[in-house]
Amino acid sequence: MINGEIAAAFNRIADLMEISGESGFRVNSYRRAARTIKAYPEDLSVVAGEGRLTDLDGVGKSSAEKINEYIQSGTIGALADLEPGSLPDLLRIQGLGPKKIAVLHDELSVASIEDLKSAIDEGSVASLAGFGAQSVKKIAEGIAFLEKSGGRTAMGIAWPVAESMAEMLRGLPNVTQVEIAGSLRRGAETIGDVDLLCVCDESEPVMSAFTGQGDVKRVLAQGSTKSSVTVEIDNGRELQVDLRVVPAESFGAALQYFTGSKEHNVRVRELAVRRKLKLNEYGLFDGDKQVAGETEAGIYEALDLPCYAPEMREDRGELDLDASPPLIELADIRGDLHMHTTASDGKCSIEEMAEAAKERGYNYIVITDHSKSSAVANGLSIERMKRHISDIRAADDRTKGIRILVGCECDILMDGSLDYPDDILADCDIVVASIHSGMTGAKAKPTDRLLKAIDNRYVSIVGHTTGRLINRRPAMEIDMAKVIQAAADSHTAMEINASWQRLDLKDLHARQAIDAGVMLAIDTDAHHTSQLDQMMFGIRTARRAWATKEHVLNTRTTASLLKWIAKKRG
Numbered sequence: 001m002i003n004g005e006i007a008a009a010f011n012r013i014a015d016l017m018e019i020s021g022e023s024g025f026r027v028n029s030y031r032r033a034a035r036t037i038k039a040y041p042e043d044l045s046v047v048a049g050e051g052r053l054t055d056l057d058g059v060g061k062s063s064a065e066k067i068n069e070y071i072q073s074g075t076i077g078a079l080a081d082l083e084p085g086s087l088p089d090l091l092r093i094q095g096l097g098p099k100k101i102a103v104l105h106d107e108l109s110v111a112s113i114e115d116l117k118s119a120i121d122e123g124s125v126a127s128l129a130g131f132g133a134q135s136v137k138k139i140a141e142g143i144a145f146l147e148k149s150g151g152r153t154a155m156g157i158a159w160p161v162a163e164s165m166a167e168m169l170r171g172l173p174n175v176t177q178v179e180i181a182g183s184l185r186r187g188a189e190t191i192g193d194v195d196l197l198c199v200c201d202e203s204e205p206v207m208s209a210f211t212g213q214g215d216v217k218r219v220l221a222q223g224s225t226k227s228s229v230t231v232e233i234d235n236g237r238e239l240q241v242d243l244r245v246v247p248a249e250s251f252g253a254a255l256q257y258f259t260g261s262k263e264h265n266v267r268v269r270e271l272a273v274r275r276k277l278k279l280n281e282y283g284l285f286d287g288d289k290q291v292a293g294e295t296e297a298g299i300y301e302a303l304d305l306p307c308y309a310p311e312m313r314e315d316r317g318e319l320d321l322d323a324s325p326p327l328i329e330l331a332d333i334r335g336d337l338h339m340h341t342t343a344s345d346g347k348c349s350i351e352e353m354a355e356a357a358k359e360r361g362y363n364y365i366v367i368t369d370h371s372k373s374s375a376v377a378n379g380l381s382i383e384r385m386k387r388h389i390s391d392i393r394a395a396d397d398r399t400k401g402i403r404i405l406v407g408c409e410c411d412i413l414m415d416g417s418l419d420y421p422d423d424i425l426a427d428c429d430i431v432v433a434s435i436h437s438g439m440t441g442a443k444a445k446p447t448d449r450l451l452k453a454i455d456n457r458y459v460s461i462v463g464h465t466t467g468r469l470i471n472r473r474p475a476m477e478i479d480m481a482k483v484i485q486a487a488a489d490s491h492t493a494m495e496i497n498a499s500w501q502r503l504d505l506k507d508l509h510a511r512q513a514i515d516a517g518v519m520l521a522i523d524t525d526a527h528h529t530s531q532l533d534q535m536m537f538g539i540r541t542a543r544r545a546w547a548t549k550e551h552v553l554n555t556r557t558t559a560s561l562l563k564w565i566a567k568k569r570g
């Protein structure tokens with residue numbers, strides 16, 4: 001239902017009016033309308049279509065106009081007119097409402113979070129009427145949280161938090177279903193908050209177990225249908241986790257709704273409306289009769305849509321497909337083509353990596369330690385690399401049940417040449433070429449360097465093409481279309497580096513690569529056996545790019561992989 005969004009917009013208008021000192025009467029009329037809209041059982045886009053908006057309590061002609069405006073354009077012009085500078089930022093601070101913000105602005109000329117911090121430090125807030133020491137402390141805590149958790153959390157950090165919460169809930173006696181929803185279920189690279197859904201006989205003990213869990217830092221809200229907590233992650237930052245309890249007959253509808261994305265849901269809801277059906281988080285309804293909602297598949301089926309994989313639900317053209325493609329799965333992966341050992345900067349030996357890969361059911365791995373110019377990563381001189389090649393071959397001879405192939409991660413130098421001469425590269429079964437230094441500045445020229453490296457017949461895979469580190473380092477400025485075309489033309493694969501800090505190529509670039517006919521390789525770049533498990537993050541990114549197993553090199557058998565490599569070598 002669009003009602004929630006419209007109610008939120010009306011409340012926002014009321015907040016902003018209140019901040020700018022508007023009279024109580026007008027503010028209250030917006031709040032009253034917001035309450036009516038939120039509680040209204042029918043979708044307002046239907047009500048509006050039939051010209052019945054003013055039938056709603058507290059909705060007059062001008063409110064009806066604003067509702068129509070929102071339905072048509074997704075926004076309300078009056079809202080934009082009301083945003084007075086950086087004052088609304090203060091609303092993001094927990095424990096600080098519009099009335100107090102207005103007072104802070106009028107009495108202390110506070111116009112931003114920075115202003116408020118100084119005012120608190122000077123002690124002037126505590127002396128204001130209505131702001132005791134207790135409330136100042138709460139506001140200061142709210143600011144600290146906002147600063148620590150304002151950014152989004154990498155999928156690799158959010159995933160284990162969500163999994164352990166979900167596991168705990170699944171273990172409770174009266175809980176029958178638990179699912180992770182939201183952006184995490186869609187495999188997004190970063191997560192705003194974690195969304196959990198559950199079905200249970202009695203919500204009170206479930207909510208208490210959730211908010212009382214050992215990892216919980218703070219309880220933001222505890223109710224019978226929804227609770228929110230935060231969990232501490234890296235460097236004292238906090239991640240919010242929401243838990244919603246839903247009825248069994250609505251579980252599929254809730255899962256569909258809260259998986260999102262919002263953009264995908266808007267399109268699905270439109271398709272429902274076109275069939276004179278109503279879709280919301282409680283089910284798919286024909287009038288008052290629920291026609292689907294117990295399962296997610298049931299909802300899509302009732303709308304004659306394929307049950308899209310969550311990773312595809314981004315409104316990137318999936319709704320135009322007749323069928324959902326058979327996306328790649330972790331089980332399709334037969335090997336990992338990029339990993340390090342103690343020979344360079346890895347933590348485990350060749351054989352330890354091989355054993356760990358064997359446990360994961362792989363047929364092969366490629367050992368790709370760093371080349372000589374990667375000094376900080378203990379890159380191998382030519383002499384050491386020659387010995388390393390014999391060591392890998394010897395380890396392969398000793399090891400049963402998995403093939404250990406020889407590779408290297410060869411640096412692409414400033415002029416685009418490779419860090420090893422061709423005869424060393426030729427001794428490797430597979431070469432990954434990557435940029436590790438000189439990523440920024442006028443001399444960086446990453447596109448030219450990548451094109452030149454791709455031109456080398458021994459380069460089978462381009463490693464982490466853009467060099468980005470999620471939340472830490474931006475991608476290099478690259479003409480991606482050009483690099484992708486060159487890879488396609490030269491029979492060179494491009495990596496989806498599966499490390500959750502990288503995910504490079506990212507989903508959109510991987511999709512672009514697939515569309516151009518480029519082969520992908522999903523590799524972990526593991527520096528420890530445990531990191532081989534990061535393959536799952538690369539798989540999810542590939543699924544967001546609509547990759548099937550045919551698009552991915554390391555789903556092939558060993559023989560087929562080596563044949564593919566041989567083609568470019570000629």
Ligand code: DGT
Pocket residue numbers: 001004005181182183184188190191192193194195257258259260261262265266
């Ligand atoms: P995030 O948390 O920023 O990484 O992204 P999401 O997608 O997890 O978003 P979130 O947590 O705000 O909401 C979870 C899902 O609930 C979202 O993907 C779609 C659905 N949803 C939330 N609010 C709305 C809304 O106002 N309208 C619609 N149509 N769907 C919504």
Ligand code: CA
Pocket residue numbers: 182183184192193194195
């Ligand atoms: Ca979320």
Ligand code: CA
Pocket residue numbers: 182193194195242
């Ligand atoms: Ca949420």
Ligand code: ZN
Pocket residue numbers: 338339340409525
């Ligand atoms: Zn590497």
